[in-house]
Amino acid sequence: MGGELKTVGEALIDILEANGVDTVFGIPGVHTVELYRGLAASKIRHITPRHEQGAGFMADGYARVSGKPGVCLLITGPGLTNAITAMAQAQQDSVPLLVISGVNVRSSLGQGRGRLHELPDQHAMMASLTLMSHTLLDPADLPAVMARAFTILRSGRPGPVHIEIPIDVMSMKVHLPRLVSSPALLPRANLAGVLDLAERCQRARKPVILCGGGAVSATSTVETLAERLDAPVVTTVNARGMLPGHPLSVPASPSLKAVRKLIAEADLVLALGTQMGQTDYDMYVDDGFPELETLVRVDIDATQLARGPNAAISILSSVTSLVDDLLTEMCEERTANGGADRAAAARAAAHAELTDKMRAEISILETIRDTLPGAIIVGDSTQAVYAGNLYFEADRPHGWFNSATGYGALGYAAPASVGASLAEPETQIVCLTGDGGLQFSLAEIGSAKDAGARVIFLVWNNDGYQEIETYMIEQGITPEGVKPSAPDFLKIAEAYCISAMRLAHVDDLPAALRRARDGGGLALIEIHEQNTVGITA
Template sequence: MTTIGEALISLLERHGVDTVFGIPGVHTVELYRGLAGSKIRHITPRHEQGAAFMADGFARASGKPGVAFVITGPGLTNAITAVAQARADSVPMLVVSGVNATATLGKGFGYLHELPDQRGMMEKVALSSTRVESAAELQPAVDRAFALFRTARPGPVHIEIPLDVMGKPAVSLKPVEMAEPPEPDHAAIVSAARLLAQAVRPVILAGGGASRAEAPLRALAERLDAPVVLTANARGLLHRHPLVVPASPSLKSVRELIDGADLALAVGTEFGPTDYDMYADGGFALPANLVRIDIDAEQLDRHPADVKVEADSAAALEALLAILSDRARPSGTSNGGERAETCRDAARAELARLGPALPSQLEAVEAIRDALPGALIVGDSTQPVYAGNLYYDHDRPGGWFNAATGYGALGYGPPAAIGAALAGPGLPVVCLTGDGGFQFTLPEIAAAVESKAGVVFVVWNNRGYREIEVSMRDVGVEPVGVSPAPPDFCLVAEAYGLSYAKVTNAKELASSLRAATAQPAMIEYVVP
């Protein structure tokens, strides 16, 4: 007899899942029945939040949904912060949990791990939450989740299976149909192409939704001679291209470039304040003439635009190219390369004016890139990551991501980096975290060692929550609670069996990164 739990594993395999992150418990035993005999690798984190953060990093690095198994109640509430981060950053994630026996739900009897309404809780955070109450409901629930990942704006999906259902006999599984995203509306593409063809000083605003559309984005930017401004989640696109502006639209110099354009094409960006108004000064205004491309209809409705194209970024850009290839550019077009270069220079200079330490923080980030070309840099909320989000040109599409934008969860970096490393064995992965944030998820080092995840943990040790201390002082508040004592990271590395190095500048950091051949490894950057 095949159980519902075993059928779940078979369905995940059919949908291409090869890795699951989770901590088994008495409320998920039946979900694990089929794992041992499957081809799916199970990674055991040290906390359920780590499981979901690992699934997030795995998804961003691989382009496939990350999957986490957690127990009823506390297992799921432990993971919910990571689920919220994935929701904010449109990361495909499937969270499968148990739930108490069907007859007890909502009764308040006080069963182990009981919540008043577990599914209702998850419906507020995930894109959807489904309870599987019979064998016939399992495959439709799983298939719907993967169809959403492929055809709409991705994010976290939750499926819960009651304890009295997991072990019941399963029904025969049907062939899995791979859903495809809808084609862009031809009329909308024609309207967008007409406006783009008439623009004299266009600019492109690229967000995370464009991170896997580099080739058509590059071709369209060159066709339009348009500077391309990258939000944090789009960094790595068009590395060192004359038209790229790898700088935050929160910077005045970047806003001036956008304001000087006669048309803006926004591709896969939600215009979130953590990218466009991180200083909350209200200085960013939507361009007067705007064409938007986004796979999410609700997102498109949140801001006015002259033309809205509901589609996958790559498909829409390719459709625009097909039309624009036959159209001449207007005469008198200003040089997009010169506009981009002027903006880059001004943005970099602006960093020093914003904070005297920002250039040295950016120097550390660039040292990582140059020492390990093509690496993934997975960041936490720490000073050099904030600096990089303001201005940094990464050398790999999708290779720079962190939790310092959107939901902004501390402790994200270490487990997400582990997930990313497991998604691409042999790919250099650097976790850039602070001494304060690292302590949120420090035990996940053990999971990195256990799974042989090739991560170099670079710990920016400024002895506390220095960014918060600066913010307090800036508004005249006496700093309180911002100096949690860091551990001795050398002893921590020794305890977990990691190689260790201590550095005090970017040059030493680069040298230590190149020398860190045994991984995982730890490098402590001690900030003066």
């Protein structure tokens, strides 16, 4: 057999490099050290979080911003199970994660003999939430398994992929063939479907475009399409920033009545790369999203198209190729459909629908955006983020994302912000997190320091889980368990040798943000709902 002879661990690193991987996240252990054998000599940077869940969230943030799969190296057992929450968040939000873990020696699998870090069936557990889970029993299979993994990550709806390598296989030798990057095999609509859609578009007089995270890579052509149709563009949370400041942009949730009215009145609703899931389209679980007779869905995942809502046409295609093909078949003349006026009316009505508290919180988000142009705001599940998900316009694609959608994990923002910074080292990242959520991953402030990340940790302190406390009161339940004490976050930052300040007045925020940015981009700023003057309307 031809090819260079290397250990499985060394070959793995070579394969990762050949597929464009430049960063991996993990905590080495005795169950993975052989996977690290070739790492120091490679061009791949290793980032060490304080917890494996942090590794998964870092990889998630890195993947969202870079567009490349985020990669984790994790030990068997607790290392892998610690990362399951992050993998589930990635599965819900269609984020490509490659998780490579160890597993005990082949002869012990399924035996239940009390091996260190043993699980009854690690592969079966991971198969339930991944696009692919594979146990590498034969070292010769490594190149083919990795090729399949990267093709899956780059083709169809993204999500987590898991490969486990038994400890005894890691040090075995494998002949490594000439390496090439695995291809992306993306579906494309047939010509008949494109022509049908082009005709519907040109007939429409009140079209609306819905954009999800799957449309972000086609931002420029979607803008061209929207202008040609004179169609308002409603962006879900993961698509915010696609058309910043554009007259056709409606950066508001389809859970709001005003946005639903805009959609219901349309004679063509073109849904591009959006799951149309509850956390975007029915946040209040009132079943109020309208049934649409003129809905056209475009998605990269046939299974998702089959899940509903029902559409007049379902088109299996990447958004990029569909919009390219559609523009080719449509006339270039722009149609006057009153799109800008319809979009402006929807924006105004949606904003008016919010509470005074939400509008005050959104104003602070806008202050961050306007003070730090081009910054990326990474959010946790906290009140200001909930308000922004309802109504906030980032000034760039991937400029706003958070864990308050889909899986809804707490502790996401701090490590994901580190990953985002590593994907775009010159970009300022703002980690918007609550006092409760930050304590899930507080130690990742140290990871940011170690990695040289440009992250401003903006802590929204409301003395506990205020969103849950409010909900319990509204339901007539006496609040319990919603007041976990918080440390002095400024002292925590000081302990990590990171500058920090607590705002006395909300008007001090722009100066604090600029000072943090100009001081190297790593800092902590605390806003307290009760003690920071001007924080509430």
